[in-house]
Amino acid sequence: MGLGALSNVIEILSAALSGGTGGAYRQVILTHDTDKLILPVTPATYKVSTAQGNKIVSITQVGEALIFGMPKLQTLTLECFFPALIHDYPFVVGDTKSPAECVQQLIKWKETRTPIRVIITGTPVNMAMAIQTFDYREQDGSQDIYYTLGLTEYKDLNTPAANNDKAVDSTTGLKERADNTQAATSATLVQKGADVLDAAKKSYGQYSHWRRIVQSNDLKDLAINNISKLRKLVIKN
Template structure:
């Protein structure tokens, strides 16, 4: 009997004893994975899991002082655990999750990994409730039991929400780049509604600081625009 098989069987006995003694919470802890509209509860809860957190701190060497630390932002969390997918023929009494064949479990996790979509990972009765990406999935058979032993590792997923990522402007055929999100739709629409260059800058760009761009792009001599029939407001902002 292999070490993993021995430890899993020992863990199963402990779970059964815990249940017999009334400690149902420990026996029924579950790991629940979900992606899109699918949910998968790990059939046998692993003995342990590991969360790794880190901070992107840096150390610098200052003259006549020595080393100093600069605090950085938190790195993405890492989660890992291992266990086995039991074959239904064994009829183990410690199943707490979905009743699937080991092959079905492997196929589902492989599909989720290759779909390149985040997976919600929840470990009941624990602080783990994270949106994550499946980073590594390894599995093997041993002992001729038809059970499949696996190792899973996840990395935290954070959705990017930046103006450039959400820019739905058309791509310029010449440059191959999307139009700037801060450019006005109609470069002439504010001419008759602005009192002067400062007013035009405020109304078009949201503040007064871009008035120089308007002056430079239109070769204006002063801030008055009474004698200007149209303005070029598409100069890249500095």
């Protein structure tokens, strides 16, 4: 391992040991429908870019003036590496998948042309995003695969009311509100060691329903891998 890579490893190890809340390691969790990938090594840094569509216009006898625009889509950049399974790195805090499996998973998600959910525990990052760019390479002869992952915020432009087949109310002249909720298959008792995302998949079939669990159980945060809060988590219909 070269000096550059060794420096990166030291920085990543330091970030992993100091990240997260309540002493837990900070994790980067990516989910897509029923699939989930926790990045094996948490990137030492992440970069979120936000912008506003403001415009500067020239007004006669006034000069330049600023017109506020709408927020632009946020972007997120992650740089790190997928460790080869032949190594016993102490800073692996996510999935123990091979670098090839991780690469194939991300490429598969990218090519579905559908959004993924990105959560960085202990941070404000929790949003639906599209994989915009994914570059990867090998270096140092370590069999580790280094990558740069570029993601762009996804906003759902679908309007549920457009597909609302409810009857029109004779008094208001409006249709009843479309029912967009999906009932759980059955009430579920999640045992020690589970997390909100896994509970959502087990009860509703998809990770994307984690918010219903948080709300129905009055949780104050995502409580991902927080065993003290998940010891007896009842999923309510």
